[in-house]
Amino acid sequence: MGTSAVQSRTIAFIGLGIMGSPMAANLVRAGHTVVGHNRSRPAVDRLVEAGGQGADSIAAAVADADVVITMLPADPQVTEVVLGENGVLAHARPGTLLIDMSSVSPQTAVAVAEAGGDKGVRVLDAPVSGGEAGAVEGVLSIMVGGDAADFDEAEPIFGALGTTIVHVGPHGAGQTVKAANQLIVAVNIQALAEAVVFLEKAGADLPSALEVLGGGLAGSTVLARKKDGMLNRDFKPGFRIDLHHKDMGIVTDAARATGAVLPLGSLTAQLMASARANGDGSLDHSALLRGVERLSGRTAE
Structure with missing residues (x-):
């Protein structure tokens, strides 16, 4: 202290x-x-x-x-x-x-x-x-x-x-831990986005579903902070996909340098890159939801 x-x-x-x-x-x-x-x-x-x-x-x-x-x-x-x-x-x-x-x-x-x-x-x-x-x-x-x-x-x-x-x-340790943070957050957002599309396609009441999920082991800060934006398709940037894309590059480069194998991290980095390639770079990273919608045959509005 x-x-x-x-x-x-x-x-x-x-x-x-x-x-x-x-x-x-x-x-x-x-x-x-x-x-x-x-x-x-x-x-x-x-x-x-x-x-x-x-x-x-x-x-x-x-x-x-x-x-x-x-x-x-x-x-x-x-x-x-x-x-x-x-x-x-x-x-x-x-x-x-x-x-x-x-x-x-x-x-x-x-x-x-x-x-x-x-x-x-x-x-x-x-x-x-x-x-x-x-x-x-x-x-x-x-x-x-x-x-x-x-x-x-x-x-x-x-x-x-x-x-x-x-x-x-x-020196540098703070950035290493931040890279790990960005890995965890990106994978969490992607998983939440997939759950949202799955629940909607299955006809579930989405607000109720996310409420109960938030109270169990699936609960997370990501779910608490990002669910309203996903529900309302409001992707006003708190943290832009452009920046998270940059951070996933840091994660994958650092992992390669240290010999750490990150299968989910690598996949999520590609999904982040896809969101950016589809014009979503200026949106909040919760707009990974739009990528799941595209993959699922839904038009992202």
Whole structure:
């Protein structure tokens, strides 16, 4: 646990998307000075309205920061924002704590940590699970890789963002655990989607069926959080298929590198790729349901 009470820190927050915006706002509410930067200005303006500050460049955002948090879509953006000519490491002060909360490959996490070390910047990889709802409610699960002392320093900050906060090992370990999380979530969503199509084709009352399934061994956070969207065919993105497709690539690459054989993971990765190929990439990952409908001869509306 953290060794001291929560103290106000100056935090640069780079990447104010679906997840980053509510996370940054929660840090403001926790009493921190949050300076936000995003490629598109409206997200920065929303943070300012929530009590934060805005910056027009990475350099301006990190200039006076004790802590820099990045929350970006994928490896190329993390590489550019952190390691680029005008990136975080080019402008952050020595001793700054950089926390990358994006979901990237373990190899990228290790590379960022090594580059940070060369600049005197301490680095944690701290990907999250819980989706948009978890970010808004401040109940994310946060899996953290890096040095234990840096984790202890960061834990009060994580406490404003999540409720399950675990140091899982050295640099890159957080991303390895996140890859496992994305494997489990994808397979769960696919199984739920198949159950929904099966139940509907069999003529069952779907809301009643999902209610009773949720109370037994088939119950899961995925079922609880995704059933309403599936019932209503409402696939407003909390976590886009495009991003889960990217994450399944991380899973399959890491599994190959470690010699782990993942039959269901490989199949689900292909089904995720199919959803994307069919134009569903911008929808929530619960839209895997549309793929099952296509395979079952039903027109996905």
